[in-house]
Amino acid sequence: MTDLTTENEFIARHIGPRDADIDAMLQQLGFDSLDALSASVIPESIKGTSVLGQTPGLSEAAALAKIKTIAANNQQFKTFIGQGYYGTHTPSPILRNLLENPAWYTAYTPYQPEISQGRLEALLNFQTLVSDLSGLPIANASLLDEATAAAEAMTFCKRLSKNKASNSFFASKHCHPQTLDVLRTRAEPLDIEVVVGDEAEITDASAYFGALLQYPASNGDIFDYRALVERFHAANALVAVAADLLALTLLTPPGEFGADVALGSAQRFGVPLGFGGPHAAYFATRDAFKRDMPGRLVGVSVDRFGKPALRLAMQTREQHIRREKATSNICTAQVLLANIASMYAVYHGPQGLTRIAKRVHQMSAIFAQGLAKLGYAVEQEHFFDTLTIASGERTAALHKRAGELSINLRVVDAQRVGVSFDETTDQAALESLWEVFAEAGHSLPSFTDLAKAVATRLPQTMLRQSAILSHPVFNRYHSETELMRYLRKLADKDLALDRSMIPLGSCTMKLNAASEMIPVTWAEFGNLHPFAPTEQSQGYQQLTDELEAMLCAATGYDGVSLQPNAGSQGEYAGLLAIRAYHISRGDDQRDICLIPQSAHGTNPATASMVGMRVVVTACDARGNVDIEDLRAKAIEHKDRLAALMITYPSTHGVFEEGIREIAQIIHDNGGQVYIDGANMNAMVGLCAPGKFGGDVSHLNLHKTFCIPHGGGGPGVGPIGVKEHLIPFLPGHANMARKEGAVSAAPFGSASILPITWMYISMMGGEGLKRASQLAILNANYIARRLEEHYPVLYSGTNGLVAHECILDIRPIKDASGISVDDVAKRLIDFGFHAPTMSFPVAGTLMIEPTESESKQELDRFCDAMIAIRNEIRAVECGDLDKDNNPLKNAPHTALELVGEWTHSYSREQAVYPVASLIDGKYWPPVGRVDNVFGDRNLICACPSIEAYQDA
Structure with a gap:
């Protein structure tokens, strides 16, 4: 009889390898189960620290239904709050072909320009x-x-x-x-x-x-600042x-x-x-x-x-x-x-943008004229889209009446209200607003009559005289057909996750599942102003409360702030919390931040931004923190020690055995432990930084928790903290704690938080643990397959890596002249984005496959890397010229292929080095880019009309 219980298929959809593949990969590594593998990777000292549990996940349909119910608790009022946030129409071809298109939202930061031209x-x-x-x-x-x-x-x-x-x-x-x-x-x-x-x-x-x-000024005035x-x-x-x-x-x-x-x-x-x-x-x-x-x-x-x-x-x-x-x-x-x-x-072009702006201004001027007929004075003589209205004793009543009509006015003070208009404002909106301001029984102004005689309220002395957007790109793609094709042309130039694996170490390019993305474009989440009254955002409040609890469970921390809208802002907010904690205890002098020399560059930059002095600690030959050096410096600076910033698993891709001891050293000397969460994808469900010594961690929701990288953003970098740091989380004027804002909006990039909520809800504790185990399995599988061809630079005590591995190209370069750049560019010919280059060690490649990649894709990548190594061997033995070879000339373009061929190797070897490429070749639009030329001849805008015409 068929099992009629609802099955959650999402975990298997998110995780790439099938069960038979997992067994084969484990066998190659010498393990009989995922639990045995992770037990060999996770240090004994931090095992059992996870508090995530084994809760089952929801099916995709169930999760979407639940979040739809949550979204329905947000009220969509007509909002005239302004203050830097305005209603807008996202053109449908942009919505469909860009925002909802994985070719755009799954791409990585364009560090490899040859595959990022679009x-x-x-x-x-x-x-x-x-x-x-x-x-x-x-x-x-x-x-x-x-x-x-x-x-x-x-x-x-x-x-x-x-x-x-x-x-x-x-x-x-x-x-x-x-x-x-x-x-x-x-x-x-x-x-x-x-x-x-x-x-x-x-x-x-x-x-x-x-x-x-x-x-213009926030209140609407336009001042002449000359x-x-x-x-x-x-x-x-x-x-x-x-x-x-x-x-x-x-x-x-x-x-x-x-x-x-x-x-x-x-x-x-x-x-x-x-x-x-x-x-x-x-x-x-x-x-x-x-x-x-x-x-x-x-x-x-x-x-x-x-x-x-x-x-x-x-x-x-x-x-x-x-x-x-x-x-x-x-x-x-x-x-x-x-x-x-x-x-x-x-899409709109210069004329279209100007037309939208003029219409917004005309709506504002018409409304101001109508207000005058209703007996209200507008404070601004000159304005663009925003008015401040002297409402006197009627202010509270106006807000009440507006609420009854599902309208939000801007709260200015007890005697004034504000209104801002945008491209969504129409005649009906103005008439509804006039109804708010009109006394009972007072007839409303005639929109038609006022529109006939509306006069500009822009200052004549400040009108723009210069032209805008004269370049052809802003004057061609105005039909939907043209824009659709332009977006397709640009997307075709790029490599994103919709084409192939992006094996970037430390960047965790994992699946951004379609079910996770669907709620992002729902009006219930998209149409809410960040400063709308709290009773209108109950859906967001439920979503953020639940997500904060989920992230606490995943990390072992006691409190979370979702406000930081990037990993860098999360680091910053975390160190601000540590700083404020010390000051609250009278330890104003604590300003030393210890940072291992292997740390992400953002760590010392962030420490400097919060007024801390960076002291660098050494790493040993295996890439681990040199504990004795750390101890000596912590003791030396114990009276001024504020914090340690450490990445875990380490930047070198291993679980350091001494993490508990490291944390204890810092605590014993009066400091706090900041654990960078960039590599959290190896820990969820297996161990928890909040339980093995961390006081604060930032989390990259655009890494571990599936928010897309978007070609280099958006990101979200919330922080988790232990209980004693909760009072020092970022505040906001619209929150209980009024000070300490690190982002403009109380919840930062709120509209993409549903992605992470969906991911965690569908995976459940069981799925999240399995994802971490598969991330570790995939990384170790790649390391094992490639170790006889490339030295694996660092590993843990059992010869295993965490969720990423580092291949050392330096001895290969010494023997052949082939650099890490050559390997990275040659991978483009195989249809792959390069791993992370020269970080954290110069001359290396750091590979992180994530749990979302299938064994077939892992093998395809390994086959490419082995083929490249064989080409390097051909250079080493003289079968390929040391300067004119497929690696030095990579990537190869289609245009080069049909031109005069001056290389000693064949066209086929250049562009079809493995047979699988014949069925689906990615053609880079340009050859290797000359960065030095670009920096010496810096041009950072579309070429002039003259240059365009000359070309």
């Missing part, structure tokens, strides 16, 4: 969009949110300002409140004084090293302007009135509200400051054939490679969201 082009479009609208010559490929971008601008001004005598930063009271909160959080550990005030009342600009202005900027410049201070990109289609851009930095959010360019994120921030500056700009920068270079090719500009990306000397710990971006914004601009 998303790099989309990001170059974003940079061009921002540069054009801001009036500044260089823009980055996005930051995390507007408030974080403002904080980066503050430290940017501090570094570059010639007014070295000042430690004060002026921030206009007209900035968005959440921006001011994040500024204060960032400034305090750095001893920067943030002075919030009215810029019109500044008497001595020399008192400040820099300033932040809002344009004279003020000149005053700041005369005092050797720099000026940053937080500007609305849509407004800049109509208003004089910041770069044209002297601003040194323009920053803000691209959210209203097609990205849903999503309860606060993820949204792409932008940052633009002057050409003279380009080397100091935070974040990533896409630049134009050439490949080895002299053909134009894009890549990340080395000097301006990943500033954390400078470790404690870094100016920022930002190591990610919001690529997927920046790409949506860039395609929104491509």
Whole structure:
């Protein structure tokens, strides 16, 4: 008889190898079960620390039904709150062909440019969009949110300002409140004084090293800042302007009135509200400051054939490679969201964007005229889309009436309310708003009559005169057919998880299951404003409460904050919590952070950002922390020891036996233990950092917990803490704890949290443990298959690795001249993204297969690596020329194949080195990219019309 119980198939769908494959892989490693393997990998001292349990998971259908019920508890009011967040229409072809397309959302950061030309082009479009609208010559490929971008601008001004005598930063009271909160959080550990005030009342600009202005102001005013900027410049201070990109289609851009930095959010360019994120921030500056700009920068270079090719500009990306000397710990971006914004601009074009902006402004002007007829005074003489209304004693009643009509007004104070309009505003919306303000029995203004005579309320002296978006890319793809094909063309240039395994060590490129992704685009999650009244977000509250409990169970910690919207922000929030804890106990002097020399570069960068001094500890020959060196330095600095930052399993891909002893040493000397959760995918269900010595860990939801990398973002980096640190988790003006915000929105990138909720709910404790075991199995299987061809650099006491392994290419290079770069580029010819290159050890490849890859894909990768090793042997013995060989010339393009062939090896060996490629060949669009040329000839926007025409 058929078993009629509901079966949860998801665990087997998520995990790649089938049962027979698992048995074969275990046999090759010499184990009879997964439990036996993991028992040999996990150190005795931390076994049994997991508190996850063996709860069964939900089926995909059941999980979707449950989260649908949760989503229904969110109320979708018509929102006019504004404050940096606006309703928008995501064009359907962008929704379907980009946001919901795994070719875009499963891609990795474009560190390998030859296989990333599509998303790099989309990001170059974003940079061009921002540069054009801001009036500044260089823009980055996005930051995390507007408030974080403002904080980066503050430290940017501090570094570059010639007014070295000042430690004060002026921030206009007209900035968005959440921006001011994040500024204060960032400034305090750095001893920067943030002075919030009215810029019109500044008497001595020399008192400040820099300033932040809002344009238009948060309350709606449009100020002419030209004279003020000149005053700041005369005092050797720099000026940053937080500007609305849509407004800049109509208003004089910041770069044209002297601003040194323009920053803000691209959210209203097609990205849903999503309860606060993820949204792409932008940052633009002057050409003279380009080397100091935070974040990533896409630049134009050439490949080895002299053909134009894009890549990340080395000097301006990943500033954390400078470790404690870094100016920022930002190591990610919001690529997927920046790409949506860039395609929104491509689709609408300059005329379309201007038309949207004019319509938004006209709606605002019509509403203001109608309010006057209802007896209300608007405070702004000039405005774009936002009004502040003197509502006096009727304020509370207006909010009550608005709620009855399912409308949210902005809460300003007891005497005023605010309203902001956007591209979703229509006649019915204005009439509903007038109904809120109209006295009983008072007739409503006539929209039709007012629309006929509406006059602009933009200041004539600040109207934009310069053209925008003249490049052909913004003037061609305006039909859906054209945009669909453009997106397909770009996606075809790239390698993402929908094509092949991406074996990046430390980056955990695992399956982003379709069922996990489905709720992301539901209106119940996407249409909620982050500052809507709490009673309207009960679904989000349930979701976040349950997810926090899930993550506590997975890690063994007592409390979790979901606010940090990137791993770098999680690190930052974790160290802020440790710092605040010490200060609360009167230990203000504790400012030493011990960091092993193998640590992620973000660790020392983050420590510097919270005012800690980094002391590096040694590693032994096996890559483990040198415990005696650690002990000596902890004792030496015991009176000032604040924290240890350590990655576990180690950055070298092994479970260090002495982790409990290491934690005890730090605790005995008064410090706290921060365990970097980048490698959590080896531990869930097997051991728990909160139970073997950790006080705080950040978790990469875009690694272990299945949020997609999105081509380099979004990410989510919540922190788990022990009970004594819970009072020091990030706060927010909209939360019980009001101070300590690290992100603009209370729950950071809230709209993608359903992905992790779905993953954990469907896997259950049983599935999560199995995923960790399979991640360990897959890594050890690859290490075993490749160890006779490539030295495996580090392993644990039983000769096993954790969830990743490091192959040492250095002796191979010494013998053959073939470098780690050559191997990485040759893998492209086999249809693979390269493993992580030269981290944590120069000249190595770090491989992490994840549990989601099948044995067939693992074997395909191993076969490729073995074939490459055989080619290297051919170079070593002279059968292949040491300079003109398939590795030095990789990757090979289709164009090269049909041209004159000047190589001693065959075309077939170049592009079909294994027979399986004949059935599904990935063709790289460019040859090997010349990074040095690109950095010496830095071009970071779409080429000029003249250059385009010449080409």
